[in-house]
Amino acid sequence: MYVKVENLDFKYTSDEEVLYDITFTMNEGEVVAILGSSGSGKSTLLRLLSGLEIPNQGSIVIDEKTLCSAEHFVECERRSVGMVFQDYALFPHMTVAKNIAFGLKGITKEAKSNRVDEMLKLVNMEEKKHVYPHELSGGQQQRIALARALAPSPSILLLDEPFSNLDADLKLKIRQELRLIMKTTQMTAIFVTHDYDDAAEIADRIVYLENGHIVHEEVPKKH
Amino acid sequence: MIFGRRLKNSINLFSVVSVIAGMLIIVPMLNILVELFSPASDTWRHIQTHLLRGYIVNTLLLIGFVAVFSASIGLFTAYVVTRFDFKGRRLLSWLLILPLAVPSYIAAYTYADMLSYTGTFSRALRAIGLRHGINIMTLPGAVFIFVMTLYPYVYMMVKSALEKQSASFTENARLLGASKFRSFFTIVLPLLRPALVAGTLLVVLETLNDYGVVAYFNVRVFSFAIFDAWERLGDISAAIRLSAVLMVIVFAIIFLERFLRGKRRYTLHVKNRPILRKPLVGLNRYLLPGSLWLIMLFAFFIPLFQLFYYARLTYRHVLDISFIYLVINSLTLAITATFLTILIALMIANFNRGRQSAFKRGLLKVTNLGYAIPGAVIAIAVIVFFIDIDHALYPLYRLFNPDTGRLVLTTSLAMLTFAFVLRFMAIGYNSIEAAYDKVGEKFTEAAYSLNHSKVSTLIRVDLPLIKSGLISAAIIVFIDIIKELPLTLILRPTNYDTLASRVFRYAREEMLQESAVPSLFLIAISTLLIYILTHQKKKGVRIHVRKS
Numbered sequence: 001m002y003v004k005v006e007n008l009d010f011k012y013t014s015d016e017e018v019l020y021d022i023t024f025t026m027n028e029g030e031v032v033a034i035l036g037s038s039g040s041g042k043s044t045l046l047r048l049l050s051g052l053e054i055p056n057q058g059s060i061v062i063d064e065k066t067l068c069s070a071e072h073f074v075e076c077e078r079r080s081v082g083m084v085f086q087d088y089a090l091f092p093h094m095t096v097a098k099n100i101a102f103g104l105k106g107i108t109k110e111a112k113s114n115r116v117d118e119m120l121k122l123v124n125m126e127e128k129k130h131v132y133p134h135e136l137s138g139g140q141q142q143r144i145a146l147a148r149a150l151a152p153s154p155s156i157l158l159l160d161e162p163f164s165n166l167d168a169d170l171k172l173k174i175r176q177e178l179r180l181i182m183k184t185t186q187m188t189a190i191f192v193t194h195d196y197d198d199a200a201e202i203a204d205r206i207v208y209l210e211n212g213h214i215v216h217e218e219v220p221k222k223h
Numbered sequence: 224m225i226f227g228r229r230l231k232n233s234i235n236l237f238s239v240v241s242v243i244a245g246m247l248i249i250v251p252m253l254n255i256l257v258e259l260f261s262p263a264s265d266t267w268r269h270i271q272t273h274l275l276r277g278y279i280v281n282t283l284l285l286i287g288f289v290a291v292f293s294a295s296i297g298l299f300t301a302y303v304v305t306r307f308d309f310k311g312r313r314l315l316s317w318l319l320i321l322p323l324a325v326p327s328y329i330a331a332y333t334y335a336d337m338l339s340y341t342g343t344f345s346r347a348l349r350a351i352g353l354r355h356g357i358n359i360m361t362l363p364g365a366v367f368i369f370v371m372t373l374y375p376y377v378y379m380m381v382k383s384a385l386e387k388q389s390a391s392f393t394e395n396a397r398l399l400g401a402s403k404f405r406s407f408f409t410i411v412l413p414l415l416r417p418a419l420v421a422g423t424l425l426v427v428l429e430t431l432n433d434y435g436v437v438a439y440f441n442v443r444v445f446s447f448a449i450f451d452a453w454e455r456l457g458d459i460s461a462a463i464r465l466s467a468v469l470m471v472i473v474f475a476i477i478f479l480e481r482f483l484r485g486k487r488r489y490t491l492h493v494k495n496r497p498i499l500r501k502p503l504v505g506l507n508r509y510l511l512p513g514s515l516w517l518i519m520l521f522a523f524f525i526p527l528f529q530l531f532y533y534a535r536l537t538y539r540h541v542l543d544i545s546f547i548y549l550v551i552n553s554l555t556l557a558i559t560a561t562f563l564t565i566l567i568a569l570m571i572a573n574f575n576r577g578r579q580s581a582f583k584r585g586l587l588k589v590t591n592l593g594y595a596i597p598g599a600v601i602a603i604a605v606i607v608f609f610i611d612i613d614h615a616l617y618p619l620y621r622l623f624n625p626d627t628g629r630l631v632l633t634t635s636l637a638m639l640t641f642a643f644v645l646r647f648m649a650i651g652y653n654s655i656e657a658a659y660d661k662v663g664e665k666f667t668e669a670a671y672s673l674n675h676s677k678v679s680t681l682i683r684v685d686l687p688l689i690k691s692g693l694i695s696a697a698i699i700v701f702i703d704i705i706k707e708l709p710l711t712l713i714l715r716p717t718n719y720d721t722l723a724s725r726v727f728r729y730a731r732e733e734m735l736q737e738s739a740v741p742s743l744f745l746i747a748i749s750t751l752l753i754y755i756l757t758h759q760k761k762k763g764v765r766i767h768v769r770k771s
Contacts (some may be wrong), residue, residue, distance in 0.1 A: 050398055
């Protein structure tokens with residue numbers, strides 16, 4: 001199994017959101033949607049996988065590397081996990097190219113530039129290379145956030161409510177694009193959403209989360 | 224046709240007051256520029272050949288060092304109180320603002336006296352057989368005084384920016400493989416740039432404005448030179464030329480900042496997820512809070528204890544009926560000038576709401592000009608302006624009193640009040656504008672649609688909604704005015720003293736111990752107001768507006 005999550009428990013100090021005994025596995029290249037209502041713990045699950053939060057117990061193994069277990073915790077900057085935040089969080093003081101290049105380390109300047117161009121081509125945004133994030137529309141910002149997360153070739157991509165900030169028309173278009181990009185890159189990915197249509201369109205499998213428990217799994221019927 | 228209709232529609236109380244205020248600000252400044260084209264005097268030629276280079280070098284050295292150290296201390300203190308949790312954090316987070324209540328010149332007199340041969344510190348050292356070689360009355364000494372009393376401007380701005388900075392950015396940087404060190408220098412710090420620069424710019428402008436410290440320490444910078452040309456050499460034309468050079472330096476600094484900023488922006492709409500404070504561990508548990516207390520000690524407690532000690536020695540002969548007059552003078556002057564500043568700023572803020580135009584933007588720039596121009600320059604501009612007005616009005620004066628002198632307004636408090644309003648308008652305006660921004664225009668438009676006039680809407684709808692912003696604006700302006708020295712020294716009528724000018728006079732006459740009581744009064748008033756300012760923000764009207 002490419003991703004193996006076992007018995008993950010988590011509690012915020014304020015007790016507001018909790019996860020109980022989360023266990024699931026994923027194959028390489030598989031796209032899984034975590035579907036749940038607000039407060040079900042789905043964003044917290046992503047934060048645990050990325051290393052932004054430390055679980056109370058349980059283990060996470062991705063690509064045969066133990067990221068987290070009872071005696072072991074890999075810091076988020078060493079996990080090679082890509083994440084697209086709900087609000088994209090593009091660095092406002094950097095151009096699009098610099099945003100994408102931010103995660104590229106230990107390679108030559110030329111290799112960096114080539115990788116940036118490759119990513120811009122992937123998301124079809126070559127002409128926006130030197131603009132600042134505030135000059136982009138919501139949909140464009142999302143595509144750049146995706147390119148930035150994919151640039152360092154992460155072992156897994158996490159997307160937190162990727163369509164929540166988009167208008168209905170744009171959402172349909174971006175959804176199809178995202179699916180295409182996932183398939184082109186063969187990226188293993190988890191995205192959380194509260195919308196069944198989003199999950200069904202993009203994911204190979206849907207995991208239902210309710211009050212911090214996994215309650216059901218299904219393979220969606222494609223439209 | 225349309226233009227004519229628009230013009231007619233836009234003539235109202237707010238626009239008329241705004242335009243008059245704008246003109247009253249710009250005309251004295253233009254006077255200075257016009258004076259530049261008059262033939263140069265011998266004094267100016269002497270200054271130009273022998274002194275000007277020194278003034279420029281000293282001024283740049285002073286503001287350069289003050290800027291770097293204030294920015295560093297302001298950033299460090301703000302970062303520690305917003306990012307870490309430790310005992311006494313809440314108390315320190317507002318105590319660190321308090322050095323603003325200590326006017327720079329008072330800190331300078333106190334330190335200079337403490338470190339002098341007969342001062343408390345030197346005597347204490349000699350008692351245990353030690354000596355110190357510190358001479359604070361130098362340029363580095365002035366840097367120390369300015370940094371200690373002005374860093375809170377940077378602290379307040381950076382703290383507010385750090386509190387608003389979303390955790391998303393730093394989390395994202397770390398997920399992209401950046402270490403904590405790299406994410407601080409590539410993300411946190413650059414995003415703080417506007418706050419850091421704005422705070423540091425205020426510190427630089429206040430340093431350029433100062434006269435009390437540089438005069439006492441004999442540090443030959445521009446404000447010193449302007450006073451010297453005006454008072455000692457009696458050459459107003461040379462003072463004006465020096466003022467013009469100083470204005471060029473100020474505008475060059477402001478434009479350089481704008482140019483360097485370029486197209487970049489430092490904000491983007493992201494969900495505000497505050498960064499959780501981390502508890503301090505290990506040695507840092509003592510080191511970080513300890514360093515904050517150390518800054519407080521030098522910036523606030525040491526000057527304060529020293530002043531209390533002096534006050535105990537001198538209060539019996541300082542606290543007399545003349546002192547009460549002094550307090551009344553200071554308070555009435557500060558209250559009147561604050562009231563006028565806020566009233567005019569409110570009119571301008573109202574005028575500037577709604578549809579934007581090039582005219583409005585221009586007027587706004589003029590309104591904000593005053594704070595960028597050092598007090599000594601404003602003083603010279605205002606005095607020239609008032610002499611012109613007095614000359615123009617002389618025939619009118621004679622109608623009422625045939626024996627009148629030529630200078631009526633110039634020798635009255637009106638001139639000083641006018642200068643205060645001119646200098647502090649920007650501060651009042653910006654606080655009020657920020658309050659209006661928070662409220663939005665929906666309530667005002669609703670009132671207009673219910674057939675309320677502009678004035679009625681202002682009184683019944685706008686004022687209650689922006690009350691807390693208005694109080695903040697008044698407090699900040701009041702504190703600035705009551706501490707103000709350069710304008711007061713040049714423009715006050717003969718034999719008229721305020722707390723600030725009396726402190727300066729005592730210091731100049733080497734009666735530092737006597738200056739303690741008025742100094743403490745000034746610090747007490749400012750401290751009380753800063754306390755109200757920092758603690759009133761939590762209250763206020765709660766407003767829910769649906770963003771369209």
